[in-house]
Amino acid sequence: MPNPPAQSAPPAPSVPxxxxxxxxxxIGFHVVRRLLAEGADVVGIxxxxxxxxxALKEARLAALASHPRFSFRRxxxxxxxxxxALFQEVAPRRVVHLAAQPGVRQSxxxxxxxxxxxxxxxxxxxxxxxxxEIDHLVYASSSSVYGANRKVPFAERDNVDHPLSLYAATKKxxxxxxxxxxxxxxxxxxxxxxxxxxxxxxxxxxxxxxxxDAIARGLPIRVAAAGRVWRDFxxxxxxxxxVVRILERxxxxxxxxxxxxxxxxxxxxxxxxxxxxxxxxxxxxxLIALIEQALGRSANRxxxxxxxxxxxxxxxxxxxxxxxxxxxxxxxxxxGVARFVGWYRDYHGLAGGA
Numbered sequence: 001m002p003n004p005p006a007q008s009a010p011p012a013p014s015v016p017x018x019x020x021x022x023x024x025x026x027i028g029f030h031v032v033r034r035l036l037a038e039g040a041d042v043v044g045i046x047x048x049x050x051x052x053x054x055a056l057k058e059a060r061l062a063a064l065a066s067h068p069r070f071s072f073r074r075x076x077x078x079x080x081x082x083x084x085a086l087f088q089e090v091a092p093r094r095v096v097h098l099a100a101q102p103g104v105r106q107s108x109x110x111x112x113x114x115x116x117x118x119x120x121x122x123x124x125x126x127x128x129x130x131x132x133e134i135d136h137l138v139y140a141s142s143s144s145v146y147g148a149n150r151k152v153p154f155a156e157r158d159n160v161d162h163p164l165s166l167y168a169a170t171k172k173x174x175x176x177x178x179x180x181x182x183x184x185x186x187x188x189x190x191x192x193x194x195x196x197x198x199x200x201x202x203x204x205x206x207x208x209x210x211x212x213d214a215i216a217r218g219l220p221i222r223v224a225a226a227g228r229v230w231r232d233f234x235x236x237x238x239x240x241x242x243v244v245r246i247l248e249r250x251x252x253x254x255x256x257x258x259x260x261x262x263x264x265x266x267x268x269x270x271x272x273x274x275x276x277x278x279x280x281x282x283x284x285x286x287l288i289a290l291i292e293q294a295l296g297r298s299a300n301r302x303x304x305x306x307x308x309x310x311x312x313x314x315x316x317x318x319x320x321x322x323x324x325x326x327x328x329x330x331x332x333x334x335x336g337v338a339r340f341v342g343w344y345r346d347y348h349g350l351a352g353g354a
Contacts (some may be wrong), residue, residue, distance in 0.1 A: 003069055005070050009260035016079040017041035018247075019092040021077060021125065022099035023064075024048055024057035026203045027140070027194070030240045031096055033065055038244070041069045043090050047076040049117070051101065059347075077121035087128035093249060097125050097139040100170075103205055104144055104309045107167035118170035121178075132349070134187065138243060141175055141191040141273060143232070143314050144168035152281075153232075153315035156193070156265035156273050159307045165309035175273060188250040189270070192243065195277030195316045199236030199336060200343035208233070208337065211291050211299070212344050220300040227285035229306065230313040232277040235336035236327035242276040245325040265320060277316025278329045290334055294341035 018035055022028035023044025035042050044064070048054050064070050077083050077099055101107075101117035122139070129137050146154040163169040178189040198208040214221045254266035265273060292298055306312065322328045328338035344350070 002249065016091055016093045017043045017071075019043050019087070019090060019095045021045045021095070021097045022140075023072065023102050024061050024316065025098060026201060027197060027236065027239060027243075028096075029060040029064070029201055030199075030236050031098065031243055032070065034240045034244055036064075036067050036069055039069075042071075043092065044072045045071065045075050045077065045086070046072070046099065047074060049101070051103065051106070056201070056204065066168070076325045077124055077141045080127070083121075083124040084128050084131070087132050091132065093135045093138045095125070095129055095134055096243065097122070097137060098346050100140060102167070102203065104165045104167050105207075105307055107165050107170075108309055111166045114166050114170050118167075119173055122174050122177060126177060126187070128190075130181060130185045130187055136233070136247060137178070137187060137189040138348060139174060139178060139189065139191055140171075141193045142168065142171040143193050143195040143275070143316065144313070145172045145175070145193060147311075149224075151312075152313055153317040154193075154275065155240040155317035156275060158261060158318055160264070164311065167309075170253040177271060179267060179271045182251065182267065183269035183346055186270060190246055190249075190251045191271075191273040192246065193273060193277075193316075194239060195234050195275065195314055196231040197234050197236055197239050197345045199340055201347075202236070202340060205288065207231075208340055209292070210342075211288055212295065213340055214324055215291055215295055215297050215299045216344070216348075216350065218297075218300070220302050221288070222304045223284065223288070223301050224310065225284075225312065226303050227283065227288065227301075228312075230281040230312075230315070231284065231287075232279065232281050232314050232316050233287065233321065233333050234276065234278040234316075235331035235338070235339075238278065238331050239276050241327055242274070242321060242325065242329075242346045245327055246274060249324065257349065274321045274324075275316040275318050276321060276329070277314075277318060278331075278333075279316050279318050280333075281313060281315040282333050287337070290337040291341065
């Protein structure tokens with residue numbers, strides 16, 4: 001009796017791609033790389049706004065372009081119809097929303113783009129997630145929501161009703177909007193309050209890049225409050241580790257949440273917020289010294305007042321992050337600055353010693 005014909009194995013079920021908005025941005029680029037390394041298909045979205053030199057964004061995309069599981073769509077998320085159409089086409093189950101108009105100081109000068117990019121666009125993403133029945137939306141908030149709060153370290157249970165910039169107000173608005181969608185439609189959503197992220201491919205409007213670039217070129221640096229400013233500088237790889245761990249943990253209602261004593265950090269709806277910070281604030285003067293050491297050059301300093309909208313100190317309480325994910329940032333500022341300066345030299349074609 002002849003053997004029956006061999007049967008091929010059934011095709012493996014297709015796994016929907018992860019959508020990452022702001023994929024050409026600093027954190028978005030690193031999140032995409034990490035997801036691709038873990039075997040995920042990723043659809044990146046960005047509109048390449050010229051808030052800073054788009055050439056850096058193009059270079060990030062070029063570093064991703066050859067990966068067979070990555071596809072890129074140039075799209076303005078403030079366009080509701082285009083956003084809805086893309087989500088319908090891609091049909092993701094998980095979304096990491098990192099697209100935004102960044103920058104505390106610029107929001108004082110040009111406020112309107114912040115509402116379009118951070119509020120209108122976020123509403124369109126929420127609507128697309130609602131209609132697409134997304135399993136988990138992880139979105140970027142900011143440590144700036146703590147505003148006038150002087151109690152440190154900042155904890156998710158602290159009041160965040162006193163923002164000091166429009167940028168911070170838009171990020172607080174994002175948290176409120178996401179919570180309302182979690183409550184109304186059961187959309188699991190988690191907001192991440194990032195603390196002063198830095199590292200290779202970083203934003204040129206941030207202190208680590210600004211100081212490194214100026215010192216390397218022999219230009220003066222403007223130092224706020226004589227450098228007596230503290231920031232919870234957080235290396236980008238640590239931020240990405242937090243993002244991917246939280247992405248795997250869809251927000252769930254807290255059965256112990258008490259409407260008579262409401263906890264701002266949790267909810268009866270499937271919504272959570274987490275701090276992601278290094279939990280080790282460093283003085284700005286120490287950052288400058290580390291950059292000088294890594295470059296082998298001294299800074300030419302000019303002291304200036306603390307700019308409007310800035311705060312003297314940020315520090316993250318990460319107890320909830322550690323409890324729920326088992327992870328805490330591990331990269332020291334000295335190691336992180338050395339890695340950044342190494343990347344800076346390579347990217348700008350500078351020899352060792354600047």
